[in-house]
Amino acid sequence: xxxxxxxxxxxxxxxxxxxxxxxxxxxxxxxxxxxxxxxxxxxxxxxxxxxxxxxxxxxxxxxxxxxxxxxxxxxxxxxxxxxxxxxxxxxxxxxxxxxxxxxxxxxxxxxxxxxxxxxxxxxxxxxxxxxxxxxxxxxxxxxxxxxxxxxxxxxxxxxxxxxxxxxxxxxxxxxxxxxxxxxxxxxxxxxxxxxxxxxxxxxxxxxxxxxxxxxxxxxxxxxxxxxxxxxxxxxxxxxxxxxxxxxxxxxxxxxxxxxxxxxxxxxxxxx
Numbered sequence: 001x002x003x004x005x006x007x008x009x010x011x012x013x014x015x016x017x018x019x020x021x022x023x024x025x026x027x028x029x030x031x032x033x034x035x036x037x038x039x040x041x042x043x044x045x046x047x048x049x050x051x052x053x054x055x056x057x058x059x060x061x062x063x064x065x066x067x068x069x070x071x072x073x074x075x076x077x078x079x080x081x082x083x084x085x086x087x088x089x090x091x092x093x094x095x096x097x098x099x100x101x102x103x104x105x106x107x108x109x110x111x112x113x114x115x116x117x118x119x120x121x122x123x124x125x126x127x128x129x130x131x132x133x134x135x136x137x138x139x140x141x142x143x144x145x146x147x148x149x150x151x152x153x154x155x156x157x158x159x160x161x162x163x164x165x166x167x168x169x170x171x172x173x174x175x176x177x178x179x180x181x182x183x184x185x186x187x188x189x190x191x192x193x194x195x196x197x198x199x200x201x202x203x204x205x206x207x208x209x210x211x212x213x214x215x216x217x218x219x220x221x222x223x224x225x226x227x228x229x230x231x232x233x234x235x236x237x238x239x240x241x242x243x244x245x246x247x248x249x250x251x252x253x254x255x256x257x258x259x260x261x262x263x264x265x266x267x268x269x270x271x
Contacts, residue, residue: 001084002150002176002205004248005112006033006139006259007042009147011061014108017147018044018213023061034254035109037083041066043154043174045105046217057219062154064105068175069157070095076157076171085153087179087206087231091224096175099153101222106208107152107176110259111141113248114201116194136193136265137248138200142207143187143240151177151206151216151231179206179233188240192264197239207234 008031011023035041043064046057068082085096115135142148157171181197181204194200208216208230215221216230242261247253 001114001178001201001203002112003037003083004251005035005148005150005205006110007031007035007108008033008110008256009108011042014042014044014061014147018061018106018108019059020044020061021059022049027061027063029063031256032254033256033258034248034251035066036251038065038067040064041107041174043105043107043152044213044217045103045154046219059217062105062172064154064172064174066107066176067173068095068099068153068155069171069173071098071155071157073157076159076173082175084178084203085175086203087151087177090153090177090231091228096153099155099175100227101224102219103154104216104219104227105152105154105174106213106217107150107174109148109150109205111139111148112150112205113137113139113244114204115249116200134246135249137244137246138190138194138241139244139259139261140197140200140204140239140241142238144238148205149208149210149213151208153177177206177231178203179231180204182233182236182239184236186240187237188242190242190264193243194241197241200241206231207238209234209238 040063043062046059048055049058069076090096090100115137152174154174159169162169181202183196183198189195197204212230243265246266248258
């Protein structure tokens, strides 16, 4: 799954990476090292500009809220639960299939966090002893330091309780697509810890390599089977993972120190 990630790149940097043609300076976000559900995030999408005469899609960097609200939803209350869509079923789930057909985006990140329950803690849990498992967080990122381009969907939702000219009348929300975690060896693995992403968690965000960006963002591609071919996992061996401080487990903590690589798991959280 993807429940937390880091996004520190500036819009100017993202514009160069993704060949952005349009972004609004007033939508600039500060670097966020602990992105949590319902926060505002950057997304790259191809869409005609609002009120433009030219219907040609324009590559845009937009500010969206993480947690998809389907257009038909009566309220936005379920957004926090719809941060992820499974690649295997995204084409058929009512909440996602319309967006999958025509409203796809890329959600850029430095990498994502995932938590592993310590072996000793798991044993206590299995034995039924009342002890809350303490989990060791890992940061997962491309081994070459490139952008982690997560496949995503976006949707528009109209708050009918507000007038048309209200700035919050329209919500633009998004969801990250996930796939099965790689079982093969990491490109760079911690000395004392998981050797594969599947050792950390059975799911991972679907990372799109640059050769798929244009096809994924193209709103003219609507054939479901054609689009499903773009959901294949990236080539193996591109990722690395390392342990980070358990401070990231608290969403109130935020800063580059959360990305600092530890020499090993924190005490009491041995893998």
